[in-house]
Amino acid sequence: MNCVESENSFIKSLSALSKEEFEHRCRRLHNVLDENDLSSSSSGSHKGTDPIPLVISSEEWSILEAGVAQRARLFNALAHDIYGDQTLWKKGKLPAALLFANPDFMQVAWKVKPAGGIFVNLSSTDVARLEDGSFVAIADHLQVPEGLGRALENRIGVSRAFPELFRSMRTERLAGFFKKLLDGLDAMHEDINAQGPRGDSGKVVLLASGPDNPRRAEDAMLARYLGIPLVENDDLAVRNLQVYMKTLMGLKKIGTIFRRVEDGMCDPLELRIDSGEGAVGLISTVRAGNVAIGNFLGTGVLETPMFKPFLPEICKELLGEELLLKDVETVWLGNANDIDRVLAEPEKWIFKKAFRDAGNFKEPEPKAYASMTTTAQLALLQAIENSPEQWVAEKSVDLATVLAHRPGDVSSSASIEPAVSLMRFFAVNTAKETSVMPGGLGIFQFIDKNLANSAAASISKAHILERDVGEKDIWVLSERPVAHFSLLAPADQAITPSRAGGDLPSRAAENLYRLGRDLSASNMMARIARGIAVRLSDESWTEMPELPWILKAGLSDESLARMAQDPENALRYFILRKDNRNGMQCVLTEIRDLAVQLRDRISEDLWLYLNGFGVAEMPAGAGAASLLPYLKAVLSDSAAVAGLAADSMTRGHEWRFLEIGRQIECAIRTLQLIKSLLSTAPAEEIANLRLLQAVLEIGDGLMTYHRRYGGRLQVVPVLDLLLSDESNPRSVAYQIARLREETEHLPGNLQGEAAFSPLDLELMRVLTDLRLANIESLAGTIGYQRENLTRLVDEQIKNVEHIAEIISRLYLNHAPRAGVIHATTTEVSEV
DSSP: OOHHHHHHHHHHHHTTSOHHHHHHHHHHHHHHHHHHOOGGGSSSOGGGBOSSOEEEOHHHHHHHHHHHHHHHHHHHHHHHHHTTTOHHHHTTSSOTHHHHTOTTOOGGGTTOOOGGGOSOSEEEEEEEEBTTSOEEEEEEEOSSOOOHHHHHHHHHHHHHHSHHHHHHTTBOOSHHHHHHHHHHHHHGGGGTTOOSOTTOTTTEEEEOOOTTSTTHHHHHHHHHHHTOOEEOGGGEEEETTEEEEEETTEEEEOOEEEEOSOGGGSOTTTSOTTTOOSOTTHHHHHHTTOSEEESOTTGGGGGOGGGGGGHHHHHHHHHSSOOSSOBSOEEETTSHHHHHHHHHSGGGEEEEESSOOTTOOSOOOOEEGGGSOHHHHHHHHHHHHHOGGGEEEEEOOOBOEEEEEEOOOSSSOOEEEEEEEEEEEEEEEOSSOEEEOSSOEEEEEEOOTTTTTSHHHHHHHTTOTTSSOEEEEEEEBOSSOOOOOOSSOOTTSOOOOOOOOOOOBHHHHHHHHHHHHHHHHHHHHHHHHHHHHHHHTSTTGGGOTTHHHHHHHHOOHHHHHHHHHOHHHHHHHHHHOTTOTTSHHHHHHHHHHHHHHTTTTSOHHHHHHHHTTTOOOOOOSSSGGGGHHHHHHHHHHHHHHHHHHHHHSOTTHHHHHHHHHHHHHHHHHHHHHHHHHHSBOOSSHHHHHHHHHHHHHHTTOHHHHHHHHTTOOOHHHHHIIIIIOTTSTTSHHHHHHHHHHHHTTSTTOOTTOSSOOHHHHHHHHHHHHHHSOOHHHHHOOBTTBOHHHHHHHHHHHHHHHHHHHHHHHHHOOOOOOOOOOOSOSSOOOOO
16 A cells, blocks of 8 residues: 555545534644644644645555665764764765865864764654655755654644544554654763763753744753753853753753754854854863763754765765665766756756855755746856856656645635645664654645646745645554553652752743743733723713823833824724834733743643733724723733642742742832822822722722722722732732742742841841831822822832842843843843
8 A cells, every 4th residue: 555545545534524523623633733832833834734644554664764764874874974084085985075165064073972872863854755656855854853843743633633543544653753762862871971860850951942943842842742851052051071951959960962953053162153052161071071962063064965966875885785765866066977967957957055054054045947037047057157066956856746635715615635745754863773753744735726737836846845835744554553652651660759849940940030020011011901991982081080190100101102192093002013112912922932931841721821822813993992802811811821820830949930020020010000190199089089999990909999998999098908918919018928938938048047138138128118108108198299109119119129130140041132121120021
């Protein structure tokens, strides 16, 4: 049975489902994918994940598995030669320029032996099936192979959407492959005499890309699935030729780094000093043999397009074998015989630079001659004539088609249509064996009917990875029942009970702290915006004396200037505009970004709400009232996240830094609210009453006040409720009291020590000031100004800002990055 027959078998099984049931399964698939949401890491949205998998029979899999495994072994052997004796060049098998003019060759890795003798721990190969049913390799990824997390995500989604088909077709499972990957990383310790059982956070870590990298979500998912800590470059420190992870409890030794960052981003001291990325001194530690790296440094050179024409000869020389899975025909134009043949029919070829540009980690852009303009064609031919040795050419191929589901829209109904596809397969090299994942990442693109028979369409088929494409799961069928396998540890493996929260990296603590501040900021901003929107929705809003004070409390100077001209549009600008750095969307976006960075630190349920925080249907109608449903949704998200965090997070350092951020931001914003609305006493009694009503409404104290005091609004009880009442979870005093409780458990600030720390002293001083505050004196006026209240509030804002500075200085990382401006006047929270 071949791929087409296997696919037809799946389609036949699908036909047993009704149209309604199939649509229900598709929605289930997208719901599962939404929960993981790696869409930011893929070249296309997960909404394009096809419910129809690519199905591979056991017969075809035996061919593909052998070919992919051999290529993984071949590139590992090639890396040994490149960074070892370089026999291929000494024997004249390869051009000297392929090594010595190659910007991806890392001189600092020459003669350095990787742990376990493995250069390429994880690799991937893009494979295409041609119209005659044969397979060819399109590309190999040997530095930071992407798509493994997306393949896992697609498998989870499609198998849950069609569980009965997944079981009945005897589909191979993926967990065993990840177990071999993890065991391979563990085994690398034996070569460097690392100590400690697996699961020790100081042993194996995943070095992730930065928060702005589209691969970050996938890195977080892999770390979570493998059960190893996720770290960034800033989490690493090198001391005495040892690599450590910076945690709140001190430095923890690292034995193996599973890197997900490019070669040049690992050590700014010896690699790209202009990048500012990496751990200073990492290369020296690797040379000393004190840390294992997978994939090893320097493997980016293996992705050089110029290697392709020579792979069959390299395979014979290094492995003594014929190359099983051949590449699409590729020639180096530095060979005089080949260049004449290629340029005689350039429309049949795709041209690439032989090397990547220095410092550029992306594959060279393919140039399809047949689809270029005449001017571009002439420029390409001229570039090749000037430097033919800088170019390779790949023969255009026609890919076999597969079937894919095209969702319907307003103009057309859903349908199953032909598409072209590539398959990305993953392999793991260990000291014992090479294993290929029985599945992978399918990538497809619907055929443009207007171009289906043209040369341009033929060329584009083999190079669709960088385009707007959809994804498929790949099912490898077994001839026998498939045994269940799990990454969970065996039940008979003893575990000593522990209530410790584990080592929290300083960077994770900072992200949790920033998340807490953003959550409090978004809540107060939504409450103020709601107060404004409710009043603007009233026809008599121009007669509401409290409105100018509320506007001053919530809007920036820019928004206030807009408000004077067009209040409704100014409010929309504050709530909805993503380019308003002082607006709500900036804060909401950072919450979702931080959720991605904290993916391995929070529960599934909390992740779902954080990942969708503030993502609600945007107001479409006119009028301020149309903004209220969106603001209600944001406040509902805020309440849900607070409840889930309280219910699902153990009271360790993760919880503490989230709460510390929330409490600091809430205290400052509540103080600012009191100052904006109550520091001046209006001459008119009605204005004073409406201001008191507004401050209680925004400060979430209206119900409590009415229960205690009825409908009589007075300044003294309002100030007492929002400023000094420690039983009110919205009051300033409550925030400071909770801050003191949480910070007492932080490292270096524990109870029982002989002297109070500066942080303790500052917190006690602020809390004492609030407890002893004379509320009657604060409510008193001189003229129309409450000068005592203004003085106290200003002083306490500075005090809380100082507390935030102490916490940041003691526990958090500080990199000079742009970010959301929080309520403080002196601190910028970094992103």
